[in-house]
Amino acid sequence: xxxxxxxxxxxxxxxxxxxxxxxxxxxxxxxxxxxxxxxxxxxxxxxxxxxxxxxxxxxxxxxxxxxxxxxxxxxxxxxxxxxxxxxxxxxxxxxxxxxxxxxxxxxxxxxxxxxxxxxxxxxxxxxxxxxxxxxxxxxxxxxxxxxxxxxxxx
Amino acid sequence: xxxxxxxxxxxxxxxxxxxxxxxxxxxxxxxxxxxxxxxxxxxxxxxxxxxxxxxxxxxxxxxxxxxxxxxxxxxxxxxxxxxxxxxxxxxxxxxxxxxxxxxxxxxxxxxxxxxxxxxxxxxxxxxxxxxxxxxxxxxxxxxxxxxxxxxxxxxxxxxxxxxxxxxxxxxxxxxxxxxxxxxxxxxxxxxxxxxxxxxxxxxxxxxxxxxxxxxxxxxxxxxxxxxxxxxxxxxxxxxxxxxxxxxxxxxxxxxxxxxxxxxxxxxxxxxxxxxxxxxxxxxxxxxxxxxxxxxxxxxxxxxxxxxxxxxxxxxxxxxxxxxxxxxxxxxxxxxxxxxxxxxxxxxxxxxxxxxxxxxxxxxxxxxxxxxxxxxxxxxxxxxxxxxxxxxxxxxxxxxxxxxxxxxxxxxxxxxxxxxxxxxxxxxxxxxxxxxxxxxxxxxxxxxxxxxxxxxxxxxxxxxxxxxxxxxxxxxxxxxxxxxxxxxxxxxxxxxxxxxxxxxxxxxxxxxxxxxxxxxxxxxxxxxxxxxxxxxxxxxxxxxxxxxxxxxxxxxxxxxxxxxxxxxxxxxxxxxxxxxxxxxxxxxxxxxxxxxxxxxxxxxxxxxxxxxxxxxxxxxxxxxxxxxxxxxxxxxxxxxxxxxxxx
Numbered sequence: 001x002x003x004x005x006x007x008x009x010x011x012x013x014x015x016x017x018x019x020x021x022x023x024x025x026x027x028x029x030x031x032x033x034x035x036x037x038x039x040x041x042x043x044x045x046x047x048x049x050x051x052x053x054x055x056x057x058x059x060x061x062x063x064x065x066x067x068x069x070x071x072x073x074x075x076x077x078x079x080x081x082x083x084x085x086x087x088x089x090x091x092x093x094x095x096x097x098x099x100x101x102x103x104x105x106x107x108x109x110x111x112x113x114x115x116x117x118x119x120x121x122x123x124x125x126x127x128x129x130x131x132x133x134x135x136x137x138x139x140x141x142x143x144x145x146x147x148x149x150x151x152x153x154x
Numbered sequence: 155x156x157x158x159x160x161x162x163x164x165x166x167x168x169x170x171x172x173x174x175x176x177x178x179x180x181x182x183x184x185x186x187x188x189x190x191x192x193x194x195x196x197x198x199x200x201x202x203x204x205x206x207x208x209x210x211x212x213x214x215x216x217x218x219x220x221x222x223x224x225x226x227x228x229x230x231x232x233x234x235x236x237x238x239x240x241x242x243x244x245x246x247x248x249x250x251x252x253x254x255x256x257x258x259x260x261x262x263x264x265x266x267x268x269x270x271x272x273x274x275x276x277x278x279x280x281x282x283x284x285x286x287x288x289x290x291x292x293x294x295x296x297x298x299x300x301x302x303x304x305x306x307x308x309x310x311x312x313x314x315x316x317x318x319x320x321x322x323x324x325x326x327x328x329x330x331x332x333x334x335x336x337x338x339x340x341x342x343x344x345x346x347x348x349x350x351x352x353x354x355x356x357x358x359x360x361x362x363x364x365x366x367x368x369x370x371x372x373x374x375x376x377x378x379x380x381x382x383x384x385x386x387x388x389x390x391x392x393x394x395x396x397x398x399x400x401x402x403x404x405x406x407x408x409x410x411x412x413x414x415x416x417x418x419x420x421x422x423x424x425x426x427x428x429x430x431x432x433x434x435x436x437x438x439x440x441x442x443x444x445x446x447x448x449x450x451x452x453x454x455x456x457x458x459x460x461x462x463x464x465x466x467x468x469x470x471x472x473x474x475x476x477x478x479x480x481x482x483x484x485x486x487x488x489x490x491x492x493x494x495x496x497x498x499x500x501x502x503x504x505x506x507x508x509x510x511x512x513x514x515x516x517x518x519x520x521x522x523x524x525x526x527x528x529x530x531x532x533x534x535x536x537x538x539x540x541x542x543x544x545x546x547x548x549x550x551x552x553x554x555x556x557x558x559x560x561x562x563x564x565x566x567x568x569x570x571x572x573x574x575x576x577x578x579x580x581x582x583x584x585x586x587x588x589x590x591x592x593x594x595x596x597x598x599x600x601x602x603x604x605x606x607x608x609x610x611x612x613x614x615x616x617x618x619x620x621x622x623x624x625x626x627x628x629x630x631x632x633x634x635x636x637x638x639x640x641x642x643x644x645x646x647x648x649x650x651x652x653x654x655x656x657x658x659x660x661x662x663x664x665x666x667x668x669x670x671x672x673x674x675x676x677x678x679x680x681x682x683x684x685x686x687x688x689x690x691x692x693x694x695x696x697x698x699x700x701x702x703x704x705x706x707x708x709x710x711x712x713x714x715x716x717x718x719x720x721x722x723x724x725x726x727x728x729x730x731x732x733x734x735x736x737x738x739x740x741x742x743x744x745x746x747x748x749x750x751x752x753x754x755x756x757x758x759x760x761x762x763x764x765x766x767x768x769x770x771x772x773x774x775x776x777x778x779x780x781x782x783x784x785x786x787x788x789x790x791x792x793x794x795x796x797x798x799x800x
Contacts, residue, residue, distance in 0.1 A: 021595040028602070101591060124590060124630055126598040 010036030011141050014064035016048040016081060017041065017099075018073050022122075026068065026099070029133035034141065040064065045076025049084055052091055066140050067096040069116075071107060079110060086115040093147050095140055208288075209298040213238045213256050216297065225281075225304045227274030238300065241271050243278060259285040260295050268305065280305040325423040328411065329358045333367040336418060345425055347397035358421075365392040366406065366421065394423065403430045453551040457486045459544055461495040473553055475525035486549075493520040494534065494549065522551065531558045582640040586633045593633065597626035628760075632748075635762040639747070642769040647687040649774065651797035654681030654727070657688055658715060661695035665703070674703045674711035681717050682725050683797040690770045691794075695729070697763040698790050702731035704757060723796050724776070730789040736782040745778065767792075 013030065017023045020043075027039045040061065042048040048069075051058040067085065071078035078098065085091045095117040100107070108119050120136070123129045140146075198206050198219050205222035207215055215238055218230035226233075226241060233240075239252035246252070246269070259265045264286050271281040283302040290296050319326050325342035329335055335353050343350055346361045353360075359367045394404040405426045411418040447454055453470035455463055463481050471478055474489045487495045522532040533554045539546040600622040608616055658681055662669065669676060676699060684691075695715070702713040712732045717725045736744060736751065743749050745768040750761035771778040771792045782788035 019591075019595075021599070025595075025598055025602075101594075122594070124594050124597070124634070125627075126601040129598065 010034070011038065011066070012062045012064045013037055013039045013066045013068060013141075014048065014051060015039055015041045015068045016043075016045070016073065016078070017068075017070040018043045019070075022070070025126075025129065026133065029130045030137065032130065033134040033137040037137070037141070038062075044074045045078065045081040048073075048081050049076070052085065052088075052094075064094060065146060066136075067094055068099045068136075069096055071098065071100045071102055071111075079107075079114060082111060082114045082116055095144070095146065097136065097140065099136075203303060205300075205302045205304075207238065207300045207302075209238050209256070209300055211256070211260075211295050211297055213252060213298075225273070225279075225302070226271075232274075243270050243272050246270075255285055256298060259287050259298055263287050271302070322422065325425075327353075327358065327361070327421045327423060329366075329419045329421060331417060331419075333358050335361075342423065345396075345402075345423065346394060352397075361395055362392055362404070362406070362421075362423075363395055365390065391426070394425070402427050450550070453553075455481075455486065455489075455549045455551060456539065457494075457547045457549060459546075461486050463489075464546065470551065473524075473530075473551065474522065480525075488523070490520055490522055490532070490534070490551075493518060519554070522553070530555050579640050579644055582636060583644055586637040586640065589633050590630070590637075593626060593629055597623070597630055600626055632760050632762075635760045635766075639762055639766050639769065642690065642766060642773060646690060646773055649685045649687055649795075651683055652686040652688045652691055653683050654686075654691070654717060654725075654794075657686070657691040658695050660692045661699060664692070664696050665700055668700060668703055672703050672706065672711050674706075674713060676703075676713045676715070678715035679717065681715070681727075682719070684725055684794040685797050686774055686794055687770075690773070694767055694770045694792070697767050698729040701763060702729060702733055702788070704759070705752070706731070706733045708732050719796065720793065724793045725796055726791055726793050728789050728791050730787065732787040735784040735786050736780060736788055737784055738782070741780050741782070744780065 011034070015023055015026055017026065023041045023043075027041070030037045030039050040051065042051050047058075048067075050056050051061045052064070052067075054061050069078050069081060073081070078100065082096060082098070085094065085096055092115070098111050098116050098119045099122060100120075101122050103121050111119050120132060123132060198217075201219055201221045202224060203221055204219075205225045206217075206219045207222050208217040210216055215233050215236055218228070218233055223229065237252070239247055242252050255265060255267075264284065266282075266284045268280065268282050270278050271283070272278055281302045282305050283300060286299040286301070287295055288297045288299065319337070319339045320341075322339060322341065325345045326337075326339045327335055327342050328337035335356055335358050338350060338353055340350075342353070342361075346353070348361070357367070389405045389407060391403065391405050393401045395401050403426045405424045407422040407424075409420050409422075411420050447465075447467045448469075450467060450469065453473040454465075454467045455470050456465035458464050463484055463486055466478060466481055470481070474481070476489075481489070485495070517533045517535055519531060519533055521529050523529050531554050533552045535550045537548050537550075539548045600619060604616075604619045604623050608619070658678060662676060668674075699713055699715070703711050714730045715728065716730075717727045720726055740749075740751055744751065745764050747765045748761040749765070750759065767790075768778050771794075774794055776793040776795075778790065778792040780788055780790050
């Protein structure tokens, strides 16, 4: 499965989630689905933006192929992070998938208005969650054609 | 006939000869008479009312005029030269009265008396007789004049008055200034129970003990006439006393009557027992009605068409803080500023009666204003009251401050309860939602533990992990159901016309797995359209049919759904199964939260399905019930409003 970017790890995924338990569970699920994925975790919105802009401690961070974004985040919430990404010409091409426990209609609508690439609810059951992560991998990292890293800067 | 008399007289009484010949002047034309004398004679002769008779000293009749002939009945030829004693009654003659009269007259010159006299035919009459002596110049008595009048003639006219008196409908009593009865009529006899002669001359106080005699006596400041004048024509109410001592109410009218005896008082006396009794009865009746009015628990105000208060009761005084006298005649607007007076005035489209009729018996809520300007809520009931003054309006006014306060309090409590209910539901939703997150961690990681380490640790570890996984997943189901329960209200949609048929099909589609697994036969009648939240109706069917399939031991579980219209625009839905059935003691309980009738090993479930059903039906304004017998299946029924557009 090492294809697209030709680096050491096949895929770089940024997971933005303040719950270490959730983050670990997601990482476990991704590894189960595709061991070639490198999952980076940031625990709040500001940290996520630093990662994306290679700032501070994240000066050497890799540009992610996919962003998984929770909505309830400290300091800068998921919607603000989403808005910042989609307003940033360098970042807006990165597929950003909302992965949250919220099933609120308002949240769903708002996120699509802010150009989220899809909105997914975290299933309560472990098996269902694992299936969802597998299908994310299948769709976004296997089936979907993604732009070349760095090639889309306008 | 008179010529003889005249001649006789002229010879006997030369000075009067001329005077006595007048009646016969035609026969005495040769006599030298003075005009004056002749005129006097003519006058005497022509007198009809008075009998004028000249007597000689012995009482022999010397002259006779027309009045004498009329009253005494004798022709002049029959009586001339007869003694005048034949004018007296036989008794008087026996007593020597005629002689006595002449003797007295001769002695004193003139005698006046009233006495009985006899006519030629023997009948008696009352006469007033004046006898005058005639003397010669030397003082010797030469004869007498007897002038008399038949008093019974004047008594006749009196009789006419008496007739009038007797014909009067009232008792009439004439009293003199000394308070003695001088005259009375037959009605007076009857009313007082006395015979006439028992009363004449008696004190009037015998029959009217008080109030009459006093009026006859002038006090120091006025005359009797003045005292009387004040009472004339007025009806004075007094008491009369009968001969037997019983008393009765009378009304008396006084009028003065001047007479020779001084001022008499005529009293017309009317027995007013009947009228008094009627008045007393009326007063009693009015007293009763007033008592009723005063006893009424509400303030009562009677108002005329001009909006003026004409009557009110004690409660009205109390409620409005006015004294009765301050309110009577006042505009009702002063105490009920709005909504009452307006109703008394007919607008152009209807009469006062119509306007009122609309309000009769309805309790209007208005505002009353007390004397101290404070206002209070009132309920007012109007009813029309026909009277001589036109249509009056009776208003029963109730102070509803307490009720209003209670209502406000109740409303406040309801609002509070609703708010607390909302908060509780919100709490349940948020709590169950937020509980889900940490629980997801517990459940997920115990499952991961179980998956990765089963068989790698010891047997105890496997068992412990097993319990943790089971507990966590049960907790997850409970929370999921709790969330669903709280969402019935918080996430419910507005009711709209919904096809029962379609909702059922969706429910069956959701249940297809369970139906397939159990081999159940689910049948239904055509279902109507109802007012519902479709998602909830689907859930309702799903829960009930799901239960019907689940609680089963039959070879082929059967479920039948039907609906019948009830009288009042609602459909009663039935979900009937051939399952285990429910003991009647649990009919109520099964609709409670987390109520389970079976052990976990027998049937899975959190015991919230029927609680959700109940909540859904209640949110739709209906109710749900179960009819069942152990071992014979159950029928659940719920009612939903029919949709207006079927």
